[in-house]
Amino acid sequence: MFLLIISASFYVTETRLTGFVRDYLYEQRIRQDSLSVEKLSTTVAPLFEFGQADALDEALVTASGEMSGRLMLLDLDGKVQFDSFASLMGVRLQLPEVVSVLLGGEATSFGIHRLDTAAASAGDGDSRVAYCAVRLVGSRGDLGVLLFASSVSEMLDSLNRVEQQVVLVFVLVALLAVGLTALFSRFLTRPINELTTTIQKMGQGDLTVRANVHGNDELRTLAENYNVMAEQLESLDRSRNQFVSNASHELRTPLTTMKILLENVLYQPDMPRDMRDEFLGDMNHEIDRLSNVVKDLLTLTQMDGGKMEVHREWMSFSQTVRETLHLLTPQAEKRHQDLRGRIAPDVMLFADSSKLGQIVYNLTENALKYTPEGGRILVTLQTRGRSAVLTVQDNGIGIPQEDLGHIFDRFYRVDKARSRETGGTGLGLSIVRQMVALHGGEISVESTPGAGSTFTVKIPLEEREARA
Ligand SMILES: Nc1ncnc2c1ncn2[C@@H]1O[C@H](COP(=O)(O)OP(=O)(O)O)[C@@H](O)[C@H]1O
Ligand SMILES: [Mg+2]
Incomplete structure (x- = not known):
């Protein structure tokens, strides 16, 4: 050219x-x-x-x-x-x-x-x-x-002499131009070639490769942005692997327990009846756990794949909260806990009522689970500004400061043994977070270990206009 x-x-x-x-x-x-x-x-x-x-x-x-x-x-x-x-x-x-x-x-x-x-x-x-x-x-x-x-x-x-001179100069300049162009294009294409090699390596599955960032121009920006992308891909890959291994572990644990229980019953035919019943009851409990994990996993993967269907309708959030609390009352009574609602009437939302119900359920169930017997759990609903605000407050064990940033992560549990014991999967809060996000809202948590926790969910009232 x-x-x-x-x-x-x-x-x-x-x-x-x-x-x-x-x-x-x-x-x-x-x-x-x-x-x-x-x-x-x-x-x-x-x-x-x-x-x-x-x-x-x-x-x-x-x-x-x-x-x-x-x-x-x-x-x-x-x-x-x-x-x-x-x-x-x-x-x-x-x-x-x-x-x-x-x-x-x-x-x-x-x-x-x-x-x-x-x-x-x-x-x-x-x-x-x-x-x-x-x-x-x-x-x-x-x-x-x-x-x-x-x-x-x-x-x-x-x-003729003039013409010859001009042609001579032309040849010299052309040679110089060709030489310089070759040099320049090599200089120019070298980083592109490097980047191409890097991308090829990445395409072959090596997510650890990074582009060399040098120079001071658009190629530098390209390389930097490429590296940022590679970083994200790698962390995505890592978290996916982590998720799979966590999920497998989560499924394996109840299976292992069940196998032990089953073998006990199988190889001790003359086991006393009440003992056998206890074993079978434990097995039943493990099966419940297993099916909970699978249900939560399905919910999560559906939301990940964007396949989660959201059935929006005009609904009374107040009604949903009341019904959910009613559902959980027996559980609270069993532990002599004081489960109370302070619910503003007629908080109307254009939203998916079953998903909002799940949000309330998961948060309240956690509050019950992580509060000792005789504790107090207060659920409030009110409109504040242009949002519906739900708070779930307990005076339970609380969450240590260093764990607060992680409790919404999948499978994250502060106290693994305790959570298992109570049938938790470690997926409840991450499901809550995703469902809140699905409704354009946000969730926050405040907690003092030993004194209790408060979860606050804000969902915009103009959800309908904003989406329309
Ligand atoms: N109200 C609460 N009080 C204290 N800890 C809580 C509370 N809610 C959640 N947590 C902590 O956050 C973790 C994650 O919660 P979640 O995702 O619902 O999992 P799960 O309830 O199955 O253990 C819990 O294991 C628990 O350690
Ligand atoms: Mg939970």
Whole structure:
């Protein structure tokens, strides 16, 4: 591309330049020839008019020697009356310059011709010849034409020299351009090639490769952004692996327990009946756990894949909260806990009521689970500004500061043993968080270990307008 641009500009420059030089030389030549031939014509006109043949001869021969060209004198018919080369005597010359002086009324005419079309050469071996025709005026009118034929080889030579110089410069510049371009493009493509190699490696599954960041330009930005992307991919990959291994572990634990229980029953046929019932009851409990984990996992993967269907409708959030608390009351009573609701009437939302129910259920169930017997759990619902605000407050065991940032992560549990014991999967809060996000809301938590926790969920009331 560079070469093309350079070639084009050189071509234009070259033709313009040689055109200028040619015009200049041509003009010089016309002025110079016309001047000397006109001067000569005033000298030879009287000699010709009064038939002083010898003097005329001498004057013309001397002049042609001085001017280094061929001088001819033509009469009014265009017939050669004198020729310093003496070969065209008596011949009629039909040169355009002669014609334009004799018939066209011009005083001086100048032209350059190829020799094959011209009739009179100016020397040996010239392919071109310049003619300068000047009217010969006597005392009683026109006498004829003084014609000067001269070589233009010198002029053409200078022109050629200029052209050669230009071509030489062009070749040099073109070579330089090609060299520089090659160098520059290597310099330019090297980082791109590096990046390509890196991306290929990544495509083959190696997520640890990173691009070399150097330079100070767009490629640097590209490499940096690529690395950021690679970083995210790698962490995504890591968390996915983590999720799979956590999930497997979570499924394995109840299976292992069940196998032990089952083997006990199987290999002790004469086990007392009440003991056997206890084993079977434990197994039943494990199966519940297992099916809980599977249910939660399904919910989560559905939400991950964006396949979770959200059935929005105008619903009373107050109603949903009341119903959920009612559902959990037996559980609270069993542990002598004081589960109370302070619910503003008619908090209406355009939302999925079963998902909001699950949010309330998971948070309240946690509050019950992580609060000792006889504790207090308060669930409130109110509208604050343009949001419905749900809080679930307990005076239970609380959450240590360092765990607060993680409790919404999948499978994260502060106290693994305790959570299992209570049938938890560690997925409840991450499901809650996703469902809140699905409704455009946000969730926060405040907790003091030993004193209790408060979960706050805010869901915008204009959910419908915002989505519409
Ligand atoms: N109200 C609460 N009080 C104290 N700890 C809580 C409370 N709610 C959640 N947690 C902590 O957060 C963890 C994650 O909760 P969750 O995702 O619901 O899992 P799970 O209840 O199955 O253990 C729990 O294991 C528990 O350690
Ligand atoms: Mg839970």
